[in-house]
Amino acid sequence: MTTTPAAAPTNLRRVPLAKRFLTFTWLTVGLAIAILVFYTFVQPSIVVDTLVTGGMWALLAAGLALVFGVMNIPNFAHGEFFMIGSLTAFFVFSPLQDAMFNDPAGTGLLKIVAPFPGMIAALIVGFAVGAVLEVILFRPLRKRSRDQWVMNTFLLTAGVSVVLINGDRLIFGNDFRGATRYWDVRPISILGTSVSVDRIAVFVIAMVTILLFSAFLLRTRTGRAMRAVAQDEAGAQMAGISLNRIFVLTMGLSCALAALAGASLLWLYPSYPDVGLQPLYLAWYVVILAGLGNVQGAIVGAFIVSLIQTLTVTYVGLDWIDVVPTLFIILILLFKPSGLFGSEVKGVWEQ
Amino acid sequence: MLKLTAVEAGYDLLQVLWGVDLHVEEGEFVAILGPNGAGKTTTLRSIAGFVPPIHGSVTFRGKELRGTLPHQVSRIGIGYVSESLNLFPSMSVYENLLVGAYTVKDKSAVAATMDTVFELFPRLLERKDQLAGTLSGGERKMLAIGRGLMPRPSLLLVDEPSLGLAPIPTLATFEALKTLRERGMTILLVEQNVNTTLRIVDRAYVLEQGRVVLEGTGDELLGNTHVQEAYLGI
Known part of the structure; x- marks a missing residue:
C-alpha cells in the first residue's frame, strides 16, 4: 500500500512508532501476561478458562480477520458457520454416541476417536x-461492481446470516441439538483445578489448528499467495495468481475454521438456529481489538478477550460477560482506532 | 512476438487509446515515448490484461490476448512491471520474489532465477530480509523488476522505471535493463526520459493522444525534428 500515493488510510495517525508501541500495545499485552501469571498462583481456574475459550475465539477470529484482510468482506454470517459446524458434528457424533451406549463394553478405541469424524465433517x-x-454470491457482485464493496458485502453477509438461521429453523426446527460430553472420562487435575477432558481437547485442537493455519499462511506457496492478494491484488495478478481461486480458498478456509470451532464446542453450545450470534460478536470484538484484517493479531486478541471475559465472570458476574469486553472495545476505538496490533488498516483497497 | 493492431481502450467513459499499432520482435528492446496522458501506461495495461481493449487486437506469438485475465497473461510469459510497482509491502524482499515465482513449480529453477536477480541487483541481496515497504524508491524499482523476472517471462513490460527516481538510481535501472536485453530478454519499455531511452533501445514509438505518431530506431528518432523540438528541447 505504501507504494501507491493514493493509500489514504495509512496516514490517519501520525504518532511516532516507538511511542505508539510503548504506550498501548505492549502495555496491554504486558498487563494481560502479568494478570495471567498472577492468577496462575492465586486462582488457576482463570488461566485454564482463559486458555480454553481463548483458543476457540482465536479459531473464529482468525477466519474473520483472514476474510476481511484478503477479500475485504466484513463477514456477519461468520457465526452461522459455527452453527453449521455444530449441526454437522451433532449428526455425525450422535449415531456414534448411540453405538457406544448400546455397547458399553465395546472397544475403547471408538470412545477415543468418536468425536473426530464429526469435527472433520x-x-x-x-x-x-x-x-x-463465494462462487454464487461474492463473485457475481465483484464482477458487477466494486463500488461501495465493504458496505455491500456487509449487507450481503447480514442477509446470508438471516437466511441461514431461518433455513436451519425451517429444516431442523427450533430444537437444541447437543451432546453432554465428547469424552466420557474423569476430569484431570491441572494446577489444582479439575478440568474436563473435553476442555483440554478443545484447547489442543484449537492450538494445533492455529499452528497449522499459521504455518500454512507463512510457509506455503498458496498461503503466501493469500497474503499477497491481501497486500496488493494487482501485484498478485502480475505474479500469475488467480484471484478467483484464492478467494474461494480463503472463504472456504475461514468458514471451515468457524465450523470446526462450532463442532469442538458442541458440548458447551448445543446446535440451535442462532447459536452463532454470540460467537460472532465475540469474534468481532477480537478482530476490532486486534486491528481489522490482522490474522496474527486476532489470535493474540482472542486470548485477551477471553481473559477479560473470564475475569468478568469471576469478579463482576456472569451477566456482565458481554458488557465488559464491549466497554474495553469502546476504549480501544477511542484511543487506538486501528486496533492494538494494527499499524495500518491492512488489505483495504486503496480508494 | 507481440503485435497490437488498432487497439482502442480506456476507462469507463474516457477512451484513451484511439487505434494503437505496434509490434515487438523476439529479442528487441522497444520503447514507447510520449507526453503525459498520451496512453503509454494504458497501452501496457491493455497488453497485461488490466484494461481490456474495446476494439482491435493484441496478439502474443500469434495468440489473441483479448479477454485474457491478468494472471493468465503472466502465465503465458509476459512479465509486467507497473508504474506503481504493486509490491507486497509487508513481505520481505525474499518473499516478494518467491511470490513472483508463484507459477514456477520447480524449486531449483526458482533458486536459480533468484540468483540471477540478486546478481543483477546486488542491493536486493543485501536487503533480502527487509520488508518491501521499508525500501528506498530505487530499491523498490529493482525489486519490482526482479519480481517481474521470477516467472522467467519471455517478454518484459516495464512502465516508467525512472519515475520519481534520482539520476543515479535511474541510470542503474537503465543499466539493468540493458544487461537483461544483452542476455536475450525482449523488453517493451514506457518512458518519459526520452534522451536516455533513445540511446539504449533498438526502436521506439512516439505516442500522442492515443495514437502512434512516429516510429523508428533510436538514432532515427534522435535525429527527428519533431522529437527534438517536442521532447529534447533542441
Whole structure:
C-alpha cells in the first residue's frame, strides 16, 4: 500500500512508532501476561478458562480477520458457520454416541476417536458452504461492481446470516441439538483445578489448528499467495495468481475454521438456529481489538478477550460477560482506532 | 512476438487509446515515448490484461490476448512491471520474489532465477530480509523488476522505471535493463526520459493522444525534428 500515493488510510495517525508501541500495545499485552501469571498462583481456574475459550475465539477470529484482510468482506454470517459446524458434528457424533451406549463394553478405541469424524465433517461442510457462497454470491457482485464493496458485502453477509438461521429453523426446527460430553472420562487435575477432558481437547485442537493455519499462511506457496492478494491484488495478478481461486480458498478456509470451532464446542453450545450470534460478536470484538484484517493479531486478541471475559465472570458476574469486553472495545476505538496490533488498516483497497 | 493492431481502450467513459499499432520482435528492446496522458501506461495495461481493449487486437506469438485475465497473461510469459510497482509491502524482499515465482513449480529453477536477480541487483541481496515497504524508491524499482523476472517471462513490460527516481538510481535501472536485453530478454519499455531511452533501445514509438505518431530506431528518432523540438528541447 505504501507504494501507491493514493493509500489514504495509512496516514490517519501520525504518532511516532516507538511511542505508539510503548504506550498501548505492549502495555496491554504486558498487563494481560502479568494478570495471567498472577492468577496462575492465586486462582488457576482463570488461566485454564482463559486458555480454553481463548483458543476457540482465536479459531473464529482468525477466519474473520483472514476474510476481511484478503477479500475485504466484513463477514456477519461468520457465526452461522459455527452453527453449521455444530449441526454437522451433532449428526455425525450422535449415531456414534448411540453405538457406544448400546455397547458399553465395546472397544475403547471408538470412545477415543468418536468425536473426530464429526469435527472433520464440520471442516469439510464449512469449507464447502463457504466456497459455494463465494462462487454464487461474492463473485457475481465483484464482477458487477466494486463500488461501495465493504458496505455491500456487509449487507450481503447480514442477509446470508438471516437466511441461514431461518433455513436451519425451517429444516431442523427450533430444537437444541447437543451432546453432554465428547469424552466420557474423569476430569484431570491441572494446577489444582479439575478440568474436563473435553476442555483440554478443545484447547489442543484449537492450538494445533492455529499452528497449522499459521504455518500454512507463512510457509506455503498458496498461503503466501493469500497474503499477497491481501497486500496488493494487482501485484498478485502480475505474479500469475488467480484471484478467483484464492478467494474461494480463503472463504472456504475461514468458514471451515468457524465450523470446526462450532463442532469442538458442541458440548458447551448445543446446535440451535442462532447459536452463532454470540460467537460472532465475540469474534468481532477480537478482530476490532486486534486491528481489522490482522490474522496474527486476532489470535493474540482472542486470548485477551477471553481473559477479560473470564475475569468478568469471576469478579463482576456472569451477566456482565458481554458488557465488559464491549466497554474495553469502546476504549480501544477511542484511543487506538486501528486496533492494538494494527499499524495500518491492512488489505483495504486503496480508494 | 507481440503485435497490437488498432487497439482502442480506456476507462469507463474516457477512451484513451484511439487505434494503437505496434509490434515487438523476439529479442528487441522497444520503447514507447510520449507526453503525459498520451496512453503509454494504458497501452501496457491493455497488453497485461488490466484494461481490456474495446476494439482491435493484441496478439502474443500469434495468440489473441483479448479477454485474457491478468494472471493468465503472466502465465503465458509476459512479465509486467507497473508504474506503481504493486509490491507486497509487508513481505520481505525474499518473499516478494518467491511470490513472483508463484507459477514456477520447480524449486531449483526458482533458486536459480533468484540468483540471477540478486546478481543483477546486488542491493536486493543485501536487503533480502527487509520488508518491501521499508525500501528506498530505487530499491523498490529493482525489486519490482526482479519480481517481474521470477516467472522467467519471455517478454518484459516495464512502465516508467525512472519515475520519481534520482539520476543515479535511474541510470542503474537503465543499466539493468540493458544487461537483461544483452542476455536475450525482449523488453517493451514506457518512458518519459526520452534522451536516455533513445540511446539504449533498438526502436521506439512516439505516442500522442492515443495514437502512434512516429516510429523508428533510436538514432532515427534522435535525429527527428519533431522529437527534438517536442521532447529534447533542441
